[in-house]
Every structure is written in structure tokens, then in C-alpha cells.
Amino acid sequence: MTTPLLSVRGLRVRLGGADVLRGVDLEVAPGECLAVVGESGAGKSVLARTLLGLTRRDGAGVAADVFDIAGRDARRLPERAWRALRGADVSLVLQDALQSLDPLRTIGAEVGETLAVRGVPRAERRSRVLDALDAAGLPLGGPARVESDARLRQRPGQLSGGMRQRALIASAVVGGARLIVADEPTTALDATTAVRVLGLLGRLRDEGTGLLLITHDLSAVARVADRIAVIDGGRIVEHGSAEQVLHAPAHPATRALLAAAPTGPKPTAAAPGGPVIEATGLVRRYPGPSGAFAAVDGVDVSVRRGEVLGVVGESGSGKTTLARLLTGLERPDAGEVHRAEGARMRLVPQDPLGSFDPRHTVERILRLARRGAAPSPTALLERVGLDPAAVLRRRPASLSGGQRQRVAIARALAADPDVLVCDEPVSALDVTTQSGILDLLLDLQRTEGLAIVFISHDLAVVRRVSDRVAVMRHGVVVEEGGTESVFGDPQHAFTRDLVAAALG
Structure with a gap:
């Protein structure tokens, strides 16, 4: 035995x-x-x-x-x-990549730490780190890609959320651990990358590695x-x-x-009003190891009152940058964002823990965000499905990932917004909590005419909530249209690949 x-x-x-x-x-x-x-x-x-x-x-x-x-x-x-x-014998892949990686260390140093501790020579260490990064799906070399050495010199803050998660997975596999404990390893990944990572974990299992997969992603469970x-x-x-x-x-x-x-299309189609936000020709460039690159490159999007626009794409495709441009957190290098007069926007970020002041209780966080006659902190927490007595006086670090994300949504609602820009708002939630949050967002859309830009890598979730979908790749919108049209009859090859990966 x-x-x-x-x-x-x-x-x-x-x-x-x-x-x-x-x-x-x-x-x-x-x-x-x-x-x-x-x-x-x-x-x-x-x-x-x-x-x-x-x-x-x-x-x-x-x-x-x-x-x-x-x-x-x-x-x-x-x-x-x-x-x-x-x-050496057991490795852990944590859920929150941004909190797990040292922001001051390079990716090469982070992934190669286990090998360095064992005294593996530098040249061999570099080769094994590159192999691990490639196996985990972090792009290396090739057209429009970061050169291998430049990738090793990058720091976590220069990578997208999905890329950081893949760096964590590379850290786990590089040392040849016999047992891997993976805590939500595909949470931040788009469908095609998630399939690749699950394939990697499956191959490791087939080669004799033991795998304990902790997740709320039932599609991941079914695969591996x-x-x-x-x-x-x-x-x-x-x-x-x-x-x-x-x-x-x-x-x-x-x-x-x-x-x-989440299964099937959105239950009922929205009856949207006039445009509440319109963006034309948006461009946002960042300096990179090989020169400036455009994270968003000539994007046109519009959202009407009472409408949900879903934005999907691979990790690093520009989705989060687009969210920051739409909410005014960053200024475009070219192009314009026009809002309807008096329209208020709020961002629900991908990383809720990093967006909270760790010294503040949940109650103080919500009070500071309130505008005018907005609901009380107690009412806001109840609205997003949290027990006020259990969380009001707690600090963000003591909450579970799902609880923190719901507090982030409550904070956004405290400002009585006209538009919510949700960047992966349910990525850290189990399916039952996720379902409740999606129902909440749809209820806000229907009853209050709230416009929502819903950014996600989870196509099943996007299909459930969105009236229209924009598909991004390499900073460009490659396809846009009605949700069922895009998912049922995708025209672009990349969209077809995304849909095929999501359906498994």
C-alpha cells in the first residue's frame, strides 16, 4: 500500500x-x-x-x-x-498573490528562493526558474512579449494579477515538492490561462506529485x-x-x-437609458524593460444607464487599466472619457485588502465613504449579505477573502454611485456567495438604474450578468456585441478560444 x-x-x-x-x-x-x-x-x-x-x-x-x-x-x-x-517536500500556492510576493524582490529571486536556499548554482537556478515560469504560463520571449532576462528582473507590482498568481505557482513547482497545497490557484486567471495551469497541476499529479486543491471553482475541481x-x-x-x-x-x-x-444567460434583458459614460480612443502607455508598451491601445466603450457591460480577456490584456481610466484613477495618454452631467462613479477593486486602511474598522471604512443620505454602515452590510454584528468592529485583515470583497462593494455603494466599475468583484468568492453578489448587482441595475462595467475572467459569470460584452486582447477590444451573440456565435478567433476554454 x-x-x-x-x-x-x-x-x-x-x-x-x-x-x-x-x-x-x-x-x-x-x-x-x-x-x-x-x-x-x-x-x-x-x-x-x-x-x-x-x-x-x-x-x-x-x-x-x-x-x-x-x-x-x-x-x-x-x-x-x-x-x-x-x-523541498511541500509547497503552498496562496490565494492572494499581491500579499504573498515581496514587492521589493524580483520575480527571479522570488521564484528561485527555494533553489538558492539549497545552494543550487546560479546558472542552473536561472534555467530552472525560467522553465517553471514557462510551465506556469508566464509569457517569456517572442513577439510582443517581455524578454526572459527582463521578466526575471521585474517586480510583482509590474505584473497583472493573473501574472502574479502564475509566478506563485512557479515558486511552488520549481523545487520539485512532492506535495503541493494550492489555495485558490486559478482565482485570478482567465479561462485559457486557468486551463493551462490546471493542465500543469494535472501533469504534476500524473508524475507522482500529491495535490491538495482548495477552491470554490467547481469547474477546476471537475477538471483535475x-x-x-x-x-x-x-x-x-x-x-x-x-x-x-x-x-x-x-x-x-x-x-x-x-x-x-452560474449557468445560462442573463434572466432578463435590460432596458437601458441614455449614455452615462463614453470613452473614445483611450490609450495608456507604461514604461517597460524593453521600452514603453500600451496596456490600453485605442479603446472605444460606452455604457448606458441601467446597462451591464461585461469586459473579458486574458490576464494582462488591459482590463484593469481600462477600469482605472474610466474611473479617473489614471489619465489616458490619448483619448477622452465623457461622463453624463453629475454622474458619480466608483471602483470595486480586484484586491480589496490592498484598498483598505488596515487601521480602520469596517464601520469606519463605510462611514468615511458615505455620501449624503446614503444607508448606514449596518444597512450597507446587510445589503451585501454580511452580518453587521459579526464584522462592523473588525479590521479587514481579520476577514475572509469573500467578506473583504463584500465590504468593498458596500463601500462603493455608500457613495450612491451612478456607475459601478467592478474589477473582478466576485473572483475571491465561493459560488454561493458569488451568486448572492451577482443577484445584488442585478437588483441594483433593475431597481435603481445603476450602470455597471463588469470586468472578469469568468465567462460564465459575465454571461449571467451582462447585456453587452467587450473582449480585450493586448490592450485592444477585438470583439463587442450582445452577450448571447458574442458567446453563441463568436467572430474573432481569440473569442472562440476563450469560449472553448470556458466550456471545457
Whole structure:
């Protein structure tokens, strides 16, 4: 019988006075993928950090009947032994790439750190780092691409969210770890890149690597998982083969996750009013290692009152830059943005944690954002599906990723906007929470005439909420039209590739 790479029995974690994990049992064998799925706040990320010995740093109390990892009893490992274990035998890919990567270090240094600690010679280290970056889907060389050496010299702030996530994945695979714990590894990735990353993880599994995939992305689970464990309230409530859990769920929590997954087109078409924002000929250039490049290159877009415009494209295609140009956070190098008189715009950012003052409570964040007779912080939190008593006096760092994103949406609504520009607003949310947020945005569109620019890499989500869709590639809108027209009969080759990747 094959010895498991990970064997956990009765794992219990107490953090901040609360029982976060309550008797978790897990096992991962070589060449196997176990997916752990559940809602935001269910304990998934705490589980990931605990399996790497990181929660004790947070003051957590950790206990287990059995906790064996890579043949060692992790209950008795000192911190020095954990440091030797991480990277060499087990690697972690975290959900929040911007917070995980050191902003002052180059990508080459970040990805190659495990090899440097082991004393791998510089030339070999460089070659293996480039191989890992290429395998993880980070572009290297070629037309309109960053040269390999220049890529290694870049820092996290110079990469898009999806590129940062791929750099994290490269860091995990470069050292040849036998077990990879991946916490939402495809959250920030567009459909085609996600397929490539999942293919990479699948190949690693086929070569004998054990994979613990922690995610709310059921399409990712269906592609790569052998078994699925459903976590709810810190407990494993269902466990079985991927086929069994996905097609014959036994527990209500599992059935709720599957029912909430976005499918099909938007329920009803909008009846939009006049234009509330029009952009013509937008160009935004940034300096790069090989000279200036245009992140947005001649883009024309317009949004009418009561309309949702979906913007899709690969990571690095210019979606976030377009969002910043539309909201006035950046000025275009060419082109113009025209707003209807008195129109107010607010951005819901991709990285909510980085947009909050860490010293402020949620209540203060919302009070500072309020305009005029806007709803109270309590009412705003209720509007986005949060329990005010549970979060009002907490700070952003103590919230789950899903809770932080909902607070970001509440903050935007506090300003009583006419237009919401949402940059990946549900990318960090489990499918049930995601469904509630999408319903909220559609309700705001219908009842208040709110215009929404909805930027996402998730085509199923965009299809559910959007009236029109613009497809971006390399800073250019390559296709635009009605949602069902674009998804049902795509005209551009790139759009066809996106749709094919999303449908799997």
C-alpha cells in the first residue's frame, strides 16, 4: 500500500477565540488530487496554512490525533524543521498573490528562493526558474512579449494579477515538492490561462506529485480532482470521488454549492437609458524593460444607464487599466472619457485588502465613504449579505477573502454611485456567495438604474450578468456585441478560444 504524503486525523485549530477547524480528516497519496471545496469562511484557507505550519505564527492553537506530512510527524516539528520542509517536500500556492510576493524582490529571486536556499548554482537556478515560469504560463520571449532576462528582473507590482498568481505557482513547482497545497490557484486567471495551469497541476499529479486543491471553482475541481471533500463550518461534511460528489451530492451544503454555480444567460434583458459614460480612443502607455508598451491601445466603450457591460480577456490584456481610466484613477495618454452631467462613479477593486486602511474598522471604512443620505454602515452590510454584528468592529485583515470583497462593494455603494466599475468583484468568492453578489448587482441595475462595467475572467459569470460584452486582447477590444451573440456565435478567433476554454 502506498504511504500517503499527507495524513490528518482529528485536526483542530482555534484562532482568535473561535474554533475554525473542528476535527478534520484528510489524506493525499502520491499522484492524487484531493479538492477541498466550501464557502468563504468555511475554514479552507486556515486549513491550507495549517498544513504548512504557518498558523502558529498567527497565535493559533493547533492539535491533531494524527498529522503526518511527507513522512514526518508535524505535531512535533520545530519551526526550523518546518522551514526545511516547505519548498523541498511541500509547497503552498496562496490565494492572494499581491500579499504573498515581496514587492521589493524580483520575480527571479522570488521564484528561485527555494533553489538558492539549497545552494543550487546560479546558472542552473536561472534555467530552472525560467522553465517553471514557462510551465506556469508566464509569457517569456517572442513577439510582443517581455524578454526572459527582463521578466526575471521585474517586480510583482509590474505584473497583472493573473501574472502574479502564475509566478506563485512557479515558486511552488520549481523545487520539485512532492506535495503541493494550492489555495485558490486559478482565482485570478482567465479561462485559457486557468486551463493551462490546471493542465500543469494535472501533469504534476500524473508524475507522482500529491495535490491538495482548495477552491470554490467547481469547474477546476471537475477538471483535475480525483476526490472531493466538502468543508462547512470547519468540518468535512461530505467526502467521495469527484464524480460521486459532483453528480450525486448527499449533503445540503454540497447541493447548495452546485446549485449556485452560474449557468445560462442573463434572466432578463435590460432596458437601458441614455449614455452615462463614453470613452473614445483611450490609450495608456507604461514604461517597460524593453521600452514603453500600451496596456490600453485605442479603446472605444460606452455604457448606458441601467446597462451591464461585461469586459473579458486574458490576464494582462488591459482590463484593469481600462477600469482605472474610466474611473479617473489614471489619465489616458490619448483619448477622452465623457461622463453624463453629475454622474458619480466608483471602483470595486480586484484586491480589496490592498484598498483598505488596515487601521480602520469596517464601520469606519463605510462611514468615511458615505455620501449624503446614503444607508448606514449596518444597512450597507446587510445589503451585501454580511452580518453587521459579526464584522462592523473588525479590521479587514481579520476577514475572509469573500467578506473583504463584500465590504468593498458596500463601500462603493455608500457613495450612491451612478456607475459601478467592478474589477473582478466576485473572483475571491465561493459560488454561493458569488451568486448572492451577482443577484445584488442585478437588483441594483433593475431597481435603481445603476450602470455597471463588469470586468472578469469568468465567462460564465459575465454571461449571467451582462447585456453587452467587450473582449480585450493586448490592450485592444477585438470583439463587442450582445452577450448571447458574442458567446453563441463568436467572430474573432481569440473569442472562440476563450469560449472553448470556458466550456471545457
